[in-house]
Amino acid sequence: MEKTSGLISGKEIYQAELKNVKEHKDYRGSFSEIFQDHWNTCIEPVQWSLVKSKERVFRGMHLHKRHDEYFCLLTGHCLLALKDIRPGSPTEGVYSLYELFEEDLAALSFPKGLLHGWYFHTPSIHVQAVSEAYIDYGKDDNHGVIWNAPDLGIPWPMDEVILSERAQDFPTESELKASLGDWQPFE
Numbered sequence: 001m002e003k004t005s006g007l008i009s010g011k012e013i014y015q016a017e018l019k020n021v022k023e024h025k026d027y028r029g030s031f032s033e034i035f036q037d038h039w040n041t042c043i044e045p046v047q048w049s050l051v052k053s054k055e056r057v058f059r060g061m062h063l064h065k066r067h068d069e070y071f072c073l074l075t076g077h078c079l080l081a082l083k084d085i086r087p088g089s090p091t092e093g094v095y096s097l098y099e100l101f102e103e104d105l106a107a108l109s110f111p112k113g114l115l116h117g118w119y120f121h122t123p124s125i126h127v128q129a130v131s132e133a134y135i136d137y138g139k140d141d142n143h144g145v146i147w148n149a150p151d152l153g154i155p156w157p158m159d160e161v162i163l164s165e166r167a168q169d170f171p172t173e174s175e176l177k178a179s180l181g182d183w184q185p186f187e
Ligand SMILES: Cc1cn([C@H]2C[C@H](O)[C@@H](COP(=O)(O)OP(=O)(O)O[C@H]3O[C@H](C)C(=O)[C@H](O)[C@H]3O)O2)c(=O)[nH]c1=O
Pocket: 049, 059, 060, 062, 063, 128, 134, 142, 164
């Protein structure tokens, strides 16, 4: 099977970007630059995190009204979904489903206002960055939608996942949107 990281379903979303990461291999191993300011991504990181996930773990779907995010798989194999629920976005209602492999490194940057979640086919390690620290956003801007909500419309290939207790109680997409009220992510 060809292990090429990229979009496998849906369409690209406005201001989200998957960037291939060049892995410079030699007889000692490899060296890969996973982030550069000059890439002009949508994010200015203020916090970096390293996340280890067991097989079949699903993290998300989450939504933040105030901060942008970055994700790069280091080891393993995962699916990563985005959905644009920003009122007035040129890609409002569009989803993107990416498949990422450690054998073909790639980094995804995406703006505030996109639902996002990741599923790990195998034990995996990734790094993620945010443009607002968890200590600041965790209490009031860490929203969610249940991963398999019918109105989310993500064609996940799996039926069962391992969720956090909090994520088990997330609402549907329409219930979240109703709770967010009138917000203007482009102002
Ligand atoms: C996010 C975060 C979590 N934690 C602690 C809090 C919990 O004890 C533990 C797991 O946190 P959580 O269940 O929130 O992790 P995920 O389910 O991967 O979700 C996190 O990563 C996805 C992508 C999101 O977008 C969420 O905003 C963020 O909460 O790590 C920290 O200490 N610092 C942090 O920045």
